Amino acid sequence: MEILKKSYIGNMELNNRIFLAPVTTEKDWKVFFSKKTKKFIEKRAEGGVGLVITGGYPVLLNENIDYIKVKEELKDLAKIVHNHNAKICLQITPGCQWINYNLDKNSANEISEEDIKILIDKLGKLSKIVKEAGIDAVEINGSGGNLLDQFHTKRWNRRRDSYGGSLYNRMRFTIECINAVKNLCGGEYPVIFKFTPFHCDNLGIQLEEGQEIAEILERSKIDGLHIDIGYSDMWYKSIDTVYQEEAEQVDTASKIKDKVKVPVLGQGKLADPEVAEKILKEEKLDFIGMAHQLIADPNWVKKIRSNAPYDIVHCISCNDCLGALINEGEIKCSVNPLCYNENIINNKSYRNKKILVVGGGPGGITAALSASEKGAQVELWEKTNKLGGNFLAAGNDFFKKDIRKYLNYLNRKLFRSKVKIKMLKEGNIENIDLDKYDKIILATGSRPVKTDIKGRNNNVSSANEILTGDKKFGRKVAVIGGGLVGCEVAGFCGEKAEKVFVFEILDDILVNESPGINDEQALRKLLKDRNVEVFSSSKVVEVKEKEIVFEKDGKINTIEVDTVIGAEGYISNSELYEELGKSNKVVLIGDAIMPANVIHAIHQGYKEGRNL
Ligand SMILES: Cc1cc2nc3c(=O)[nH]c(=O)nc-3n(C[C@H](O)[C@H](O)[C@H](O)COP(=O)(O)O)c2cc1C
Numbered sequence: 001m002e003i004l005k006k007s008y009i010g011n012m013e014l015n016n017r018i019f020l021a022p023v024t025t026e027k028d029w030k031v032f033f034s035k036k037t038k039k040f041i042e043k044r045a046e047g048g049v050g051l052v053i054t055g056g057y058p059v060l061l062n063e064n065i066d067y068i069k070v071k072e073e074l075k076d077l078a079k080i081v082h083n084h085n086a087k088i089c090l091q092i093t094p095g096c097q098w099i100n101y102n103l104d105k106n107s108a109n110e111i112s113e114e115d116i117k118i119l120i121d122k123l124g125k126l127s128k129i130v131k132e133a134g135i136d137a138v139e140i141n142g143s144g145g146n147l148l149d150q151f152h153t154k155r156w157n158r159r160r161d162s163y164g165g166s167l168y169n170r171m172r173f174t175i176e177c178i179n180a181v182k183n184l185c186g187g188e189y190p191v192i193f194k195f196t197p198f199h200c201d202n203l204g205i206q207l208e209e210g211q212e213i214a215e216i217l218e219r220s221k222i223d224g225l226h227i228d229i230g231y232s233d234m235w236y237k238s239i240d241t242v243y244q245e246e247a248e249q250v251d252t253a254s255k256i257k258d259k260v261k262v263p264v265l266g267q268g269k270l271a272d273p274e275v276a277e278k279i280l281k282e283e284k285l286d287f288i289g290m291a292h293q294l295i296a297d298p299n300w301v302k303k304i305r306s307n308a309p310y311d312i313v314h315c316i317s318c319n320d321c322l323g324a325l326i327n328e329g330e331i332k333c334s335v336n337p338l339c340y341n342e343n344i345i346n347n348k349s350y351r352n353k354k355i356l357v358v359g360g361g362p363g364g365i366t367a368a369l370s371a372s373e374k375g376a377q378v379e380l381w382e383k384t385n386k387l388g389g390n391f392l393a394a395g396n397d398f399f400k401k402d403i404r405k406y407l408n409y410l411n412r413k414l415f416r417s418k419v420k421i422k423m424l425k426e427g428n429i430e431n432i433d434l435d436k437y438d439k440i441i442l443a444t445g446s447r448p449v450k451t452d453i454k455g456r457n458n459n460v461s462s463a464n465e466i467l468t469g470d471k472k473f474g475r476k477v478a479v480i481g482g483g484l485v486g487c488e489v490a491g492f493c494g495e496k497a498e499k500v501f502v503f504e505i506l507d508d509i510l511v512n513e514s515p516g517i518n519d520e521q522a523l524r525k526l527l528k529d530r531n532v533e534v535f536s537s538s539k540v541v542e543v544k545e546k547e548i549v550f551e552k553d554g555k556i557n558t559i560e561v562d563t564v565i566g567a568e569g570y571i572s573n574s575e576l577y578e579e580l581g582k583s584n585k586v587v588l589i590g591d592a593i594m595p596a597n598v599i600h601a602i603h604q605g606y607k608e609g610r611n612l
């Protein structure tokens with residue numbers, strides 16, 4: 001297999017061609033080497049990657065580096081990774097951290113020549129101690145709007161000194177950074193450069209210039225080129241979302257590979273082993289990077305090695321990892337409750353415990369599986385003839401495919417487990433015998449809200465019915481509600497329908513439940529591409545057989561449509577919990593407590609199934 005072949009970056013021999021793409025795990029970079037970060041990295045090395053590239057270590061003008069302390073921490077990190085037969089490369093970001101970059105400040109124009117020299121000097125000194133600590137390589141990060149990337153493009157670099165003007169001048173800072181590392185660490189020490197040869201709009205770097213940049217870098221004795229695309233305004237191109245196809249970055253990276261001989265590293269939704277293998281076989285990339293997928297499942301390589309790709313936990317591209325990093329200070333993963341909790345170990349066995357889980361959505365399945373893994377005797381009841389709950393609507397084979405892939409994984413895992421699955425069995429006060437079980441986990445989920453609109457009864461389908469294919473839609477579609485689900489169902493219908501309208505009572509769509517910045521950019525682009533028309537500050541007042549009537553700016557308007565879809569939110573199915581009298585044996589999880597992102601259902605399911 002190409003994936004598992006030994007390969008080289010410079011003189012660094014790697015066990016295989018899979019690398020952990022850089023992942024900043026904590027917002028406060030001063031805790032860069034926290035125990036949790038080390039454990040996070042260790043788990044990925046243990047999981048079989050050939051190379052770990054760390055999250056970006058910033059070299060800043062106003063921060064002094066404690067070289068002695070950093071060296072000790074790096075020694076530790078190198079040892080941890082080498083113990084698992086993997087290699088480690090420290091990513092260094094000169095000038096600013098990816099999370100703080102602010103293009104409005106246009107730092108490339110503001111920074112003085114003297115400060116450039118200071119940054120280069122610090123970068124060189126840091127690299128020297130990185131090498132001395134046993135770290136195998138450094139990666140200089142000049143991608144996606146970071147300081148070096150700003151220098152590369154005329155759009156942001158308007159300097160009149162030797163760092164501005166021609167492409168070579170605009171790359172001078174980058175080249176001086178590479179030289180500084182090579183001078184202090186020796187020419188043989190591997191240096192990778194992460195850069196953006198295409199900004200994905202017509203204002204920034206275009207591919208042709210990106211190819212020239214690659215050629216200049218090769219002449220500057222770089223050992224590997226790590227290709228990124230996009231920048232903050234096109235962030236969904238750099239950090240992919242659920243709305244995009246897999247392997248979107250590969251075309252650009254392969255066009256760079258056409259121009260150079262040094263190894264080219266790429267990433268961007270390369271989680272499918274068949275896709276990764278094909279890319280390597282067709283020589284589009286030399287190394288396959290994964291950030292999201294290895295957050296979701298650190299054992300991806302191990303599972304490929306043991307011919308068990310069916311056991312890979314597929315990332316659902318929800319970007320809650322990024323959201324948690326930005327909003328809560330450290331990463332989390334929806335489908336991997338142990339991510340960034342890798343130290344938590346519960347060795348208890350619960351062989352004699354009898355557990356009932358009611359509801360076969362992702363939270364219920366996770367609860368059943370984790371209790372069963374702890375040795376408990378578990379029954380899972382699902383009232384329909386399909387497992388998945390609202391997740392069946394959240395993703396299908398044509399839209400948000402990542403979700404369907406994860407659901408398929410859950411199904412496979414469940415059917416291989418010892419959990420007794422009872423389909424078409426609805427839990428109720430009569431058939432749940434409280435004395436029979438030690439714990440009853442209610443994962444009864446949520447159902448769509450139906451607001452009181454004249455004529456809605458026979459004329460409105462729910463977003464779930466449309467997304468699961470239970471109901472068809474016509475040529476002209478109206479969606480009531482411009483929240484996340486409303487926008488997604490509009491985007492879904494927009495692929496086939498002639499025209500889709502969204503009616504939102506607030507003054508914009510995606511208010512209150514806005515996804516992350518990159519996800520929102522991608523979803524708005526999808527709606528635009530699919531010609532979805534949004535009526536904001538608009539209240540639907542009546543639904544007729546072939547018409548929707550709405551009020552905007554005090555005026556009543558009518559539009560002819562074939563299909564009306566309600567996407568006005570969800571309400572918890574908590575009735576069973578109320579009926580069971582809140583016995584202390586009974587716990588409620590996920591949407592049944594409050595409709596929310598799936599991360600809550602899965603994490604609560606894992607916790608309740610684990611702690612019996
Ligand atoms: C939580 C998170 C943190 C990231 N931190 C960094 C970083 O420190 N440096 C960097 O160059 N890229 C960073 N990235 C980008 C990834 O390395 C990668 O380029 C991107 O996520 C696309 O690859 P993927 O589809 O395999 O995730 C980060 C991505 C995520 C999701």
Ligand code: SF4
Pocket residue numbers: 291292293295296314315316317318319320321322332333334335336
């Ligand atoms: S949080 Fe979501 S996007 Fe991030 S790795 Fe986990 S499943 Fe993937």
